Amino acid sequence: AQSVTQPDIHITVSEGASLELRCNYSYGATPYLFWYVQSPGQGLQLLLKYFSGDTLVQGIKGFEAEFKRSQSSFNLRKPSVHWSDAAEYFCAVKMDTGRRALTFGSGTRLQVQP
Amino acid sequence: NAGVTQTPKFQVLKTGQSMTLQCAQDMNHEYMSWYRQDPGMGLRLIHYSVGAGITDQGEVPNGYNVSRSTTEDFPLRLLSAAPSQTSVYFCASSLARTSNQPQHFGDGTRLSIL
Numbered sequence: 001a002q003s004v005t006q007p008d009i010h011i012t013v014s015e016g017a018s019l020e021l022r023c024n025y026s027y028g029a030t031p032y033l034f035w036y037v038q039s040p041g042q043g044l045q046l047l048l049k050y051f052s053g054d055t056l057v058q059g060i061k062g063f064e065a066e067f068k069r070s071q072s073s074f075n076l077r078k079p080s081v082h083w084s085d086a087a088e089y090f091c092a093v094k095m096d097t098g099r100r101a102l103t104f105g106s107g108t109r110l111q112v113q114p
Numbered sequence: 115n116a117g118v119t120q121t122p123k124f125q126v127l128k129t130g131q132s133m134t135l136q137c138a139q140d141m142n143h144e145y146m147s148w149y150r151q152d153p154g155m156g157l158r159l160i161h162y163s164v165g166a167g168i169t170d171q172g173e174v175p176n177g178y179n180v181s182r183s184t185t186e187d188f189p190l191r192l193l194s195a196a197p198s199q200t201s202v203y204f205c206a207s208s209l210a211r212t213s214n215q216p217q218h219f220g221d222g223t224r225l226s227i228l
Contacts (some may be wrong), residue, residue, distance in 0.1 A: 004156075009154070034216060036219075041221075042221060042222075043118075043204060043219040043220050043221040043222055044157075044204065044206075044219040045219075046216045046217075046218075049216055090156060090157070101147055101159045101162055101172060102149075102157070102159075102206075102217060103159075104149075104156035104157040104158075105156055106154050106155055106156045107154075107156055
């Protein structure tokens, strides 16, 4: 069965500092990969997605993610964090089969210090 | 631009009561699903549907029923609420024709079972 691991439950960074959130997946083939962000009391918003092609994908709000097949990773990065980036971030994978549901990691909560 | 609409936003139930969480989408998406979100566990799939009249179980289906009589609506029923069903519930939808379509999420229903 596929699984997604986000090893960092909680990360604190200073405003203006760079950010990297880790995501590793377990799956036999290359899955479809997603990053979502959830602000307090809100639903999930798609930041970016990877299906194939260029392994560095750009998303909204200045985020990017890099797919590394050899490491089964899909880490999310941002060069300069803003206070408004404080939220919970979820990595998710989807198989190319009938169910087409997302398997989520447990999330990483980001706190931004002034 | 309604997207995915969930009602109610908040609900408190007593153990043993029944209720229906509503989900509607106006994007003509074939695929709809229900997830529950619990602290430290990400989102887990309860039930899903690939089209009107077709539903199937996800990862944690026990205690929940669904039906899909129309493309737009996908209600989730709790037949006899239990405290273990206290959670935040999210409905999501996507185009089903290909697996690489991202899912669109509602804002969630926060449910407490006393």
